[in-house]
Amino acid sequence: MYNFNYKKPSSISEAKSIFSSCDDASYIAGGMTLIPTLKQRLAMPSDLIDLSSISELKSIKVEEECITVGAMCSHKQISESDKIRTALPALSNLASMIGDPQVRNRGTIGGSVANSDPSADYPAALLSLNAKIYTSERTIDVEDFFIGLFETALNEGEIVTKISFPICEKASYKKFPNPASGYAVVGAFLSMKNDIIRVAITGAGPKVFRIKQMEEKLSKSFSTDSIKDIVVSHDDLNSDLHASSEYRSHLINVMVNRAVLELT
Amino acid sequence: MQISLVVNNKLESVDVEPRTLLVDLLREKLGLTGTHVGCDTSQCGACTVHLNSEAIKSCTILAAQAADQKITTIEGVANQDGSLHPIQESFRNNHGLQCGFCTPGMIMTSLKIIEKYKEKKVNEEIIRHELEGNFCRCTGYQSIVDSISDYLENSSEKL
Known part of the structure; x- marks a missing residue:
């Protein structure tokens, strides 16, 4: 690890002002991705700004229409929150399948979302549920948030503060995890609200995406039969040592089918 | 600093x-x-x-x-007088270690497992899910899982 300065502000405004006074600062949330990245010397921030003492980033609020989760909530808090489990069990299940217990104790939803790893789990929930991302500057619709591989709409110095998920009638998240890391080789989040189905896929492409063809078919007839002929072309899918793009294309159908069967 | x-x-x-x-x-x-x-x-x-x-x-x-x-x-983890914590005893009794390299981490994770599940029903699948963050290259895990389930089933010791 290259050396850096370490700062621990207690408010968002303090964090932002430290950021703007530094040469090349980086925020750190749980550090489950950033610390390994620093160890490999793939990043060389002049300063690390630790967001863990900012209490306003840690609340979970469940209202009639939506769940709002603070950016610094850990995967463990999200998976074990009784209020979330009652309102949106698919989100609790998703959080309980991330990494391993030690990682879930430290990793945060805000860190995961800001990192935009193509194999992260949360992006599928955000896109399927049509979430909103609140930042220190503005509110961003999920459709505008994920730009590409490790790339989001966040500007320099902008901090994700909370994420709100509209509550739906039914939802399911199914993933094919990498057996070592737990990352999604392919993950499918399917949600249903007022007869509108949204299918979001993570892990398969450079960023999370919807399959509108499947959504239309499932909205008309909610069965695995209605989507059996839909194939997502492997041309734009990821191919790496974990899985070829052809295999990922195949897994998309398998994971969506499992989600459909769970909700049938 | x-x-x-x-x-x-x-x-x-x-x-x-x-x-x-x-x-x-x-x-x-x-x-x-x-x-x-x-x-x-x-x-x-x-x-x-x-x-x-x-x-x-x-x-x-x-x-x-x-x-x-x-x-x-x-x-x-061990008691003040040097005697082992009951979960450590359970690892010893169930042959929950071989080379011992992973054991400190296994014990620290096991302590959280027995705390989380002490009044709940637990099965092997749950224990294995909770152990996902700890690797052992010797035991094949079975004896580690046994150590934890033996403690949960039989220990009257309260944490």
């Missing part, structure tokens, strides 16, 4: 670089070499310690991030 933290109920004040990892502080500055470094990439769990009573991998947290907080390492 100067930081203070409570390690195994003892207040420590140490000078660290901002980039010092918690595991390196524990092992090299405080001499607590029971916490092991297996992979140094947050996969194997040999470096598991408790931070404010949650199991974490001490190779993937800066010492500075743990400042002013409470750490428990394997050295803080």
